[in-house]
Amino acid sequence: MLSPRLVQLPQTSPIAGDGKPALPRRHEPDLAGLATFIVDGGGRVTSWPATAAGQFGLAAAEVTGRDVCDVLMTGPGQRDLVRHALAEAAAGQIWSATVAGGLLGDGRFAMRWEPLPMPSGHVLVIAQPLWPQPTPGWLTEATARIGSTLDLTRTANELAEAAVSGFADGVVIYVAERLLTGDEPASAKADQGTAVRRLAARLSDQPPAVTNDLLRPGEVIVLGPDTHGCRAMATAEPVVSSQLDQESAERFARYRSAGEITASYTSFLAVPLIARGMVVGCAVFSRVPASPAFSPDDTTLAGELASRAAVGIDNARLYNRERRAALALQRGLLPGQPEVPSGLEVAHSYLPVGDNVVGGDWYDIVPQSGGRAALIVGDAMGHGPEAAAVMGQLRTVAHTLADLELPPEQLLSKLDHTAATMTTAPFATCVYTTIDPAGNSIVATLAGHLPPVVVLPGGGTRLLELPTGLPLGLPPGIGPGSFKATEFALAPGETLALYTDGLVESRTQPIDHGMAALREALAETLAKPGITLNNACQTVIQLMSEHGEDDITLVLARIRR
Numbered sequence: 111m112l113s114p115r116l117v118q119l120p121q122t123s124p125i126a127g128d129g130k131p132a133l134p135r136r137h138e139p140d141l142a143g144l145a146t147f148i149v150d151g152g153g154r155v156t157s158w159p160a161t162a163a164g165q166f167g168l169a170a171a172e173v174t175g176r177d178v179c180d181v182l183m184t185g186p187g188q189r190d191l192v193r194h195a196l197a198e199a200a201a202g203q204i205w206s207a208t209v210a211g212g213l214l215g216d217g218r219f220a221m222r223w224e225p226l227p228m229p230s231g232h233v234l235v236i237a238q239p240l241w242p243q244p245t246p247g248w249l250t251e252a253t254a255r256i257g258s259t260l261d262l263t264r265t266a267n268e269l270a271e272a273a274v275s276g277f278a279d280g281v282v283i284y285v286a287e288r289l290l291t292g293d294e295p296a297s298a299k300a301d302q303g304t305a306v307r308r309l310a311a312r313l314s315d316q317p318p319a320v321t322n323d324l325l326r327p328g329e330v331i332v333l334g335p336d337t338h339g340c341r342a343m344a345t346a347e348p349v350v351s352s353q354l355d356q357e358s359a360e361r362f363a364r365y366r367s368a369g370e371i372t373a374s375y376t377s378f379l380a381v382p383l384i385a386r387g388m389v390v391g392c393a394v395f396s397r398v399p400a401s402p403a404f405s406p407d408d409t410t411l412a413g414e415l416a417s418r419a420a421v422g423i424d425n426a427r428l429y430n431r432e433r434r435a436a437l438a439l440q441r442g443l444l445p446g447q448p449e450v451p452s453g454l455e456v457a458h459s460y461l462p463v464g465d466n467v468v469g470g471d472w473y474d475i476v477p478q479s480g481g482r483a484a485l486i487v488g489d490a491m492g493h494g495p496e497a498a499a500v501m502g503q504l505r506t507v508a509h510t511l512a513d514l515e516l517p518p519e520q521l522l523s524k525l526d527h528t529a530a531t532m533t534t535a536p537f538a539t540c541v542y543t544t545i546d547p548a549g550n551s552i553v554a555t556l557a558g559h560l561p562p563v564v565v566l567p568g569g570g571t572r573l574l575e576l577p578t579g580l581p582l583g584l585p586p587g588i589g590p591g592s593f594k595a596t597e598f599a600l601a602p603g604e605t606l607a608l609y610t611d612g613l614v615e616s617r618t619q620p621i622d623h624g625m626a627a628l629r630e631a632l633a634e635t636l637a638k639p640g641i642t643l644n645n646a647c648q649t650v651i652q653l654m655s656e657h658g659e660d661d662i663t664l665v666l667a668r669i670r671r
Contacts, residue, residue, distance in 0.1 A: 145161045147235050148234055151200060153192050156232060158173045194318075199223050203225070205223045221236070248277070252276060255268050256268045257422025259426075260429040262309065265426045266309035268422070269281070269393065269423075270283055271312065277408075277411065279397045280311075280396040282308060284391045284393075284394075285309055286304065286305070286390055289427055304344070306332075306392075308330075309328075311327065324362065337358055338380035339392040342382045343389050346389055351377075374399075378395070378396050379395040379396075379408065379412055380393070381409075381413055390424050390427065451547065453547030453670055454547055454667060456475055461661070470501045470538070472486075472501045472502075474509050481548055482546045483544070484543070484544050485543045486543075487540070487608040488539065489559070501538075503528070504582070507528045518544070521555075522542060523593060525557070530585075538583055539581050541556050547670070550599060550601055551600055552597070554596055554598065555593050556577065557581060560609065561573055564604055565605040565636050568637075569634070569636070576594070577593075603671055605636055607665070608665040610662060612660030613628060613664060614627070632650055635653070651664055
């Protein structure tokens with residue numbers, strides 16, 4: 111799977127001054143130093159100093175003015191690599207890659223392309239010879255870079271970047287597909303194939319676009335029983351080979367120029383990724399002839415690198431599994447697209463705190479008879495799945511009771527009883543309102559919740575004054591509380607705002623200051639000409655969530671004019 115040689119010598123001898131072919135030069139590359147030269151924006155050599163002549167054995171007169179791809183980088187894919195390097199330099203970026211080759215084809219070079227301020231568009235190229243074996247301390251440095259996040263793709267890319275070119279000329283990272291979709295143990299067997307997902311790939315002498323076209327990240331394939339990767343996963347042992355397996359060769363042959371690229375690799379090492387006693391995937395390393403074939407020592411080194419990478423990949427996989435479960439829980443607990451009576455306009459937004467995707471906040475809209483609608487916002491104490499489980503039960507009960515159109519006081523009393531009988535129930539607060547477009551009125555009841563805010567068409571606001579009530583689910587002797595409903599006028603064009611305390615309260619901000627900031631944000635946002643209720647809801651959430659330490663919910667509603 112990897113790279114062609116960097117240098118391909120001319121097949122004809124130079125012409126001597128007398129017109130006769132000159133005798134071939136004998137040249138031994140200077141592998142101790144750096145070779146530098148300069149190319150213009152089109153890749154033509156403009157300066158070829160003694161360091162380059164000594165390294166590559168080509169005099170300045172033979173090189174100057176010629177395309178660098180015609181002089182040095184003549185292998186498959188090299189023109190794409192040079193084009194990418196020049197584009198990066200033109201954008202002011204330094205670009206580096208490791209390529210195989212050299213005058214005698216027996217080395218590996220780190221190529222660095224640096225933009226030059228003068229003359230404009232020119233690029234300094236630095237070629238440094240690399241020894242084929244990893245440097246001392248490479249493994250420690252490499253493993254320290256792997257697993258810096260819980261992102262599955264990034265972890266695989268960290269492994270790929272560590273391996274190329276410190277250890278190999280190319281690498282492909284696979285993870286067992288069953289572990290990503292069904293959380294089932296990987297079940298590769300010697301006589302069967304296994305479905306895997308390609309997470310990352312690196313080819314030392316190919317630009318990312320070429321690599322990703324040949325080895326697409328995220329692609330799901332089936333590794334047959336005779337592939338190096340499947341054998342490594344089935345036996346949980348490394349597999350060393352001097353040639354690419356037939357199935358992979360046939361797969362790559364479908365891509366343009368892939369055959370030339372893959373044919374240049376002559377040593378392969380497939381290592382299983384094992385974490386917590388389970389095979390979670392495999393890494394397939396490869397080298398070109400310029401690098402030594404994989405040895406038993408390399409196999410041991412690759413096993414140590416793979417062991418560290420496997421733990422990072424499995425941690426990322428488990429995190430993704432938990433996140434998927436939390437997202438599914440969120441979709442199941444939060445209301446879908448509610449049915450809003452034609453006389454009302456309603457917008458809502460929910461923002462969980464931190465890395466949580468669910469929490470204790472909930473909102474609901476329940477159509478009632480006569481064009482009325484019940485709007486409910488609640489907040490179960492705590493964060494994450496535990497609070498979400500409580501929230502889901504309370505929301506379901508509240509929705510059912512609102513659908514029965516019970517009086518507000520009776521509805522909150524029954525909801526309080528439900529919360530008190532839940533074995534894991536924390537305290538919860540709730541605001542229950544019903545809006546009557548025909549009567550231009552609302553009825554509001556609180557259970558330990560913050561009062562609603564009404565935003566006037568001219569930009570002013572008013573806080574609805576009504577009894578706070580006690581939170582839901584208080585222990586015997588403290589509750590149950592008594593709840594009192596209060597009716598208010600709500601003229602067409604006025605906007606009702608229901609919210610949770612995460613929007614206005616934090617450890618660094620008193621709740622009074624938060625309430626004042628919310629009223630100001632609502633007034634300024636809703637006063638903007640032509641702003642929709644949905645956009646206003648999102649804007650206020652963004653303005654108020656900068657110092658958020660709790661889940662945030664905001665519901666805006668108004669009677670249509």
